[in-house]
Amino acid sequence: MIELLSNLAIGFDQALTATNIFYCFIGVLLGTAVGVLPGLGPVATIAMLLPITFGLPPVSALIMLAGIYYGAQYGGSTTAILINLPGESSSVVTAIDGYKLAQQGKAGVALFTSAVGSFFAGTVATFLIAGFAPPLAEVALKFGPAEYFSLMVLGLAASVALAHGSIVKALAMVVLGLLLGTMGQDLYTGAPRFNFGLVELADGIDFVALAMGVFGIGEIIRNLEDSTERKLVYSPISNFRYFIIGPVLLAVAGTLEYLDIGPSFNFLGHNPNVLSMVVAVPSLGLFGYHLSHLMKDLVPTKEELKSIIAPILRGTVIGSFLGILPGGGAILGSFGAYTIEKRISKTPERFGKGAIEGVAAPEAANNAGAQTSFIPMLTLGIPSNPVMALMIGAMIIQGIVPGPNVINDKPELFWGIVASMWLGNFLLLVLNLPLIGIWVKLLTVPYRVLFPAIIAVCCIGVYSVSNNPFDVYWMAIFGVIGYFLIKLDCEPAPLLLGFVIGRLLEEYLRRAMLLSRGDPFVFFQRPISAVLMILAILALVIVLIPSVSKKRDEAFREETK
Amino acid sequence: MPGFIKNPKDFFAGLLFLVIVAIFGWGLRELPIGTAFRMGPGYFPMVLLIILTGLGVAILVNGLRTSGEPIGMIPWRGLALITFPIIFFGATLKGLGLVASLGISVFATTLASREWNILYAVATTVVLVVASWLIFIKGLGLPISLRGPWIGGY
Incomplete structure (x- = not known):
C-alpha cells in the first residue's frame, strides 16, 4: 500500500507539471471536440490527432494521447445521448436510455450522470492499475517467447470473438493485418520483404497512414453514401448564443496573446499582452455568469442522485474486471453492466424508456474498462483493443518498447501515465460539464464542412510523420481498401490489431521455435503457454458453436439497432 | 450480378482476400523460407498466406452457398x-x-x-x-x- 502511494507520488510528480497538465487539458479538449463529431469514434479521433503529439517528449505525448482517448470516449457518449448516435460500440447501451432521457428533456441530467459516473470509475480504475500493474509486470518478466506468443494469440483470438459479424471474416482481417505487418525488413536477416521493387516500401507501411486511411478516409467515403442529416432532439442550453460568447472571447484572447499583437505589461514577472487581457477578463465573467445558469439544467434532483450511486459503483466493478481481459476493453463492461442493472432493478420495465440507471452503470463501466485495458498494454506490451494498438504504435514512434520492462526502466513514464489517467478524468469532469453546450453545438456542424476538415487534418498529419509524400499516397490507398472492406462487412479493427502485433508475434514465434528446435508443440508443453493457447482456442470454438453464435448475432443486432 | 453469387458481400470479400494472397504470394517467391527450426524471412508470411488462402476460400464458398444482402450503391x-x-x-x-x-x-x-x-x-x-x-x-x-x-x- 505504501509502495503504491509512493509510486503514485512519482507519477503525480510527473503528471502535475504545468506543461503536462496543459497537454492533458489540450488532449481532453481536442479529444472531446473531435469525438463528439458524428461518425468519429475514439479510434478515428486518436489516429487523426496522433501526429500532433510527435514533437512532444514521450511522457507529455502519451499523457496527451490518453487525454484524447478519454475525451473521445466521453464525446461518443455525448452523441449517444443527444442524437442516438454512439461514436463507438461501448456507448451503444448508453444511447438506449440516454437518448430517451434527452427526448424527455433531461439531456442535461443524463450528461451529468455520464460525466460523474465516468469520473468516479476512472478514479477507481487508476488505483486498480497502480495496484495490479507491477505484480503483473513481475510475472510477465518470467515469460519466455512461447508464453508471449500464446498471449498474443489469445489477444487476437479474443478480438476476433468480439468483432461484429462473421468470425471467419474477422479472422481473415487479423491475418491480413499480420501480413501487412511483415512488409519491410526482415527482423533477423534484414532482407527486404514485399517491397515490390519500391524503395519507398523498404520500411514497410506506416502505421499512421494505415490507421488514418482505414478509419478516417474509409469512414468518410462510407458516409458519402447517405445524405441523411442527423437531427438534434434537444439542446440543454436555453440561451446558447450568450453562453458561447465567453469561450469565444477567451479563444480570441489566447490568440492575441499567442500572436503577441500590441503592447504588453509586467505582471508578477510575466508579460501578458494588454489587448488579450482586455478581452480575457470580461469573457471570464460572462462565462461564469452563464455557467451558473447552466448548472441548473445539469444537476440532477436528490432522488435522481440517490438512484445513480449504486449503479455507478456496480458499473465500476464490472467494467474494471472485464476491461483487463484481452480483447475486452470498454465494450464488454458496458453491456454487462446494463444487463445486470436491468436484471436487479425493481422496475425493469423502465429500462429502455429513460432509466437514469441505464446511463449511470454502463457509462461508469465503459470508462473503468477503457482504463483497465491499459493494464495488459502497459505491463505486457499487448494491445487488448484497437485504441491500445494505437497507443502502442505511439509508444514505438516515441522510441519506447511497451512491455514489462517499461515499469522498471522508465518508472517516471509509467507512473506518469497512470497519474495522468486520473488527471485526464478530472479535467474531463471540470471541462465538459461547463462546455456541454459547445459540444452540443458542434454536433450540428454539417457533414459537408466536416469531411474536408477531417481530410485536411489527416493529410497534414500523416505527411508530418516523416515528411514523406508516400505516406499520404498510402493513406489514400488504405482509405479505398478500408472502404471496400467495411462495405463487404469486414471489420477493420482486427486488421489494425494484427498489423501492430505482427512484428512482435513473428519475433516471439521465431525465438520460441529456435529454442524448441522447431517443435511447434512447445506452446502446449509449457504450462502458462498451454493455458493461454487453450483459452484462445476456446474463445474461438465457443463463438463458433451454433447456439452461442446465434446469441452473439442477436446481441450485436440489438446493438446496431 | 451473376445468379450463382448468392451472397455478394461474402463472395467479393473472399475474392479480395484471394487477390491479396496472390499479390503477396508473388512477392514471396524471392524470399528464403527456411525450416521451422531456423525460419527464414519467408516462413512466417508463408504460414499467414496459407491460412489466408483457406479463410478466403471459405468466405468465397460461403458467398456461393448462403444468401445475403446485395452490396449496395458505391459512391x-x-x-x-x-x-x-x-x-x-x-x-x-x-x-x-x-x-x-x-x-x-x-x-x-x-x-x-x-x-x-x-x-x-x-x-x-x-x-x-x-x-x-x-x-x-x-x-x-x-x-x-x-x-x-x-x-x-x-
Whole structure:
C-alpha cells in the first residue's frame, strides 16, 4: 500500500507539471471536440490527432494521447445521448436510455450522470492499475517467447470473438493485418520483404497512414453514401448564443496573446499582452455568469442522485474486471453492466424508456474498462483493443518498447501515465460539464464542412510523420481498401490489431521455435503457454458453436439497432 | 450480378482476400523460407498466406452457398473526389507549398458533397487553409512552406 502511494507520488510528480497538465487539458479538449463529431469514434479521433503529439517528449505525448482517448470516449457518449448516435460500440447501451432521457428533456441530467459516473470509475480504475500493474509486470518478466506468443494469440483470438459479424471474416482481417505487418525488413536477416521493387516500401507501411486511411478516409467515403442529416432532439442550453460568447472571447484572447499583437505589461514577472487581457477578463465573467445558469439544467434532483450511486459503483466493478481481459476493453463492461442493472432493478420495465440507471452503470463501466485495458498494454506490451494498438504504435514512434520492462526502466513514464489517467478524468469532469453546450453545438456542424476538415487534418498529419509524400499516397490507398472492406462487412479493427502485433508475434514465434528446435508443440508443453493457447482456442470454438453464435448475432443486432 | 453469387458481400470479400494472397504470394517467391527450426524471412508470411488462402476460400464458398444482402450503391464519384485530392496533396505539397496544395485539394474534396455551392466551397477552403496554417505551421512549427519553389517561393 505504501509502495503504491509512493509510486503514485512519482507519477503525480510527473503528471502535475504545468506543461503536462496543459497537454492533458489540450488532449481532453481536442479529444472531446473531435469525438463528439458524428461518425468519429475514439479510434478515428486518436489516429487523426496522433501526429500532433510527435514533437512532444514521450511522457507529455502519451499523457496527451490518453487525454484524447478519454475525451473521445466521453464525446461518443455525448452523441449517444443527444442524437442516438454512439461514436463507438461501448456507448451503444448508453444511447438506449440516454437518448430517451434527452427526448424527455433531461439531456442535461443524463450528461451529468455520464460525466460523474465516468469520473468516479476512472478514479477507481487508476488505483486498480497502480495496484495490479507491477505484480503483473513481475510475472510477465518470467515469460519466455512461447508464453508471449500464446498471449498474443489469445489477444487476437479474443478480438476476433468480439468483432461484429462473421468470425471467419474477422479472422481473415487479423491475418491480413499480420501480413501487412511483415512488409519491410526482415527482423533477423534484414532482407527486404514485399517491397515490390519500391524503395519507398523498404520500411514497410506506416502505421499512421494505415490507421488514418482505414478509419478516417474509409469512414468518410462510407458516409458519402447517405445524405441523411442527423437531427438534434434537444439542446440543454436555453440561451446558447450568450453562453458561447465567453469561450469565444477567451479563444480570441489566447490568440492575441499567442500572436503577441500590441503592447504588453509586467505582471508578477510575466508579460501578458494588454489587448488579450482586455478581452480575457470580461469573457471570464460572462462565462461564469452563464455557467451558473447552466448548472441548473445539469444537476440532477436528490432522488435522481440517490438512484445513480449504486449503479455507478456496480458499473465500476464490472467494467474494471472485464476491461483487463484481452480483447475486452470498454465494450464488454458496458453491456454487462446494463444487463445486470436491468436484471436487479425493481422496475425493469423502465429500462429502455429513460432509466437514469441505464446511463449511470454502463457509462461508469465503459470508462473503468477503457482504463483497465491499459493494464495488459502497459505491463505486457499487448494491445487488448484497437485504441491500445494505437497507443502502442505511439509508444514505438516515441522510441519506447511497451512491455514489462517499461515499469522498471522508465518508472517516471509509467507512473506518469497512470497519474495522468486520473488527471485526464478530472479535467474531463471540470471541462465538459461547463462546455456541454459547445459540444452540443458542434454536433450540428454539417457533414459537408466536416469531411474536408477531417481530410485536411489527416493529410497534414500523416505527411508530418516523416515528411514523406508516400505516406499520404498510402493513406489514400488504405482509405479505398478500408472502404471496400467495411462495405463487404469486414471489420477493420482486427486488421489494425494484427498489423501492430505482427512484428512482435513473428519475433516471439521465431525465438520460441529456435529454442524448441522447431517443435511447434512447445506452446502446449509449457504450462502458462498451454493455458493461454487453450483459452484462445476456446474463445474461438465457443463463438463458433451454433447456439452461442446465434446469441452473439442477436446481441450485436440489438446493438446496431 | 451473376445468379450463382448468392451472397455478394461474402463472395467479393473472399475474392479480395484471394487477390491479396496472390499479390503477396508473388512477392514471396524471392524470399528464403527456411525450416521451422531456423525460419527464414519467408516462413512466417508463408504460414499467414496459407491460412489466408483457406479463410478466403471459405468466405468465397460461403458467398456461393448462403444468401445475403446485395452490396449496395458505391459512391464512385465521392470516392474519386476524396482519393485523388489526397494524392494531389501528397504530390504537390513540397512543390506548391501549403496554401496552393491544400487549397486546391480541399476545394476538390468539397465537390464530393451533394449539397455543393460555390460559397460553401470557397468558405470551407479558406477557413481550413487559414486554420491549418495557424495550427500546424504557427502553432506546431511543422517545416512546411506556405509557398513552394514551383510557384516562386522557397
